[in-house]
Amino acid sequence: MLRDNDVHSFEFGMPGEMRERLTDLVIQGRKRATAGLLAAYAAEDEELERVGERLLVLDNDGRSVATVEITQVDVCAFSQVPWSFVAAEGEGDESVDEWREGHRAEWAAEGVTVDGDTQVVCLHFVLV
Numbered sequence: 001m002l003r004d005n006d007v008h009s010f011e012f013g014m015p016g017e018m019r020e021r022l023t024d025l026v027i028q029g030r031k032r033a034t035a036g037l038l039a040a041y042a043a044e045d046e047e048l049e050r051v052g053e054r055l056l057v058l059d060n061d062g063r064s065v066a067t068v069e070i071t072q073v074d075v076c077a078f079s080q081v082p083w084s085f086v087a088a089e090g091e092g093d094e095s096v097d098e099w100r101e102g103h104r105a106e107w108a109a110e111g112v113t114v115d116g117d118t119q120v121v122c123l124h125f126v127l128v
Contacts, residue, residue: 008053008054008055008056009055009056009057009058009064010055010056010057010058010068011057011058012026012031012034012057013106014106014109014110015060016060019059019060020059020060022034022091023057023059023060023065023066025090025091026057026066026068026127027057027065027066027127029127030090031088031089031090031091032088032089032090032124032125032126032127033085033088033089033090033122033123033124033125034089034123034125035081035085035089035103035120035121035122035123036120036121036123037107037112037114037118037119037120037121038075038118038119038120038121039112039118039119040112041121048073048075048121049070049073049123050070050073051070051071051072051073052069052070053069053070054067054068054069054070054128055067055068055069055070055125066127067127067128068125068126068127068128069125069126069128070123070124070125071124071125071126072122072123072124073121073122073123073124074121074122074124075119075120075121075122076119076120076122077116077117077118077119077120078100078103078104078114078115078116078117078118078119078120079100079116079117081096081099081100081120081122082096083095083096085122085124086099088124
């Protein structure tokens with residue numbers, strides 16, 4: 001997330017195909033949640049989003065393509081992320097185990113090892 005003069009913005013996933021796919025899902029209204037690692041917030045000295053906060057969604061070129069409003073913020077262990085959250089992410093996972101496998105691989109590609117106790121920030125939002 002980028003915060004500049006109270007303009008808050010958000011980029012989904014890694015740049016390239018992943019960001020394009022996830023941003024498209026947000027614009028279509030299919031993606032209504034996203035997950036991040038609590039440790040990443042600390043490492044970047046970022047505060048957690050708050051309910052009611054609005055974020056500009058940026059595309060691969062850094063252009064604002066949508067606005068979302070945060071409706072719920074939860075922090076839980078990776079092993080405790082519920083199906084309701086996985087379904088709200090709207091990325092096509094058919095089970096929580098599939099979601100965990102995919103996210104574990106995604107974070108590993110970024111050099112981060114995730115286990116069942118790793119704290120995850122689960123953000124719910126609506127497209128506005």
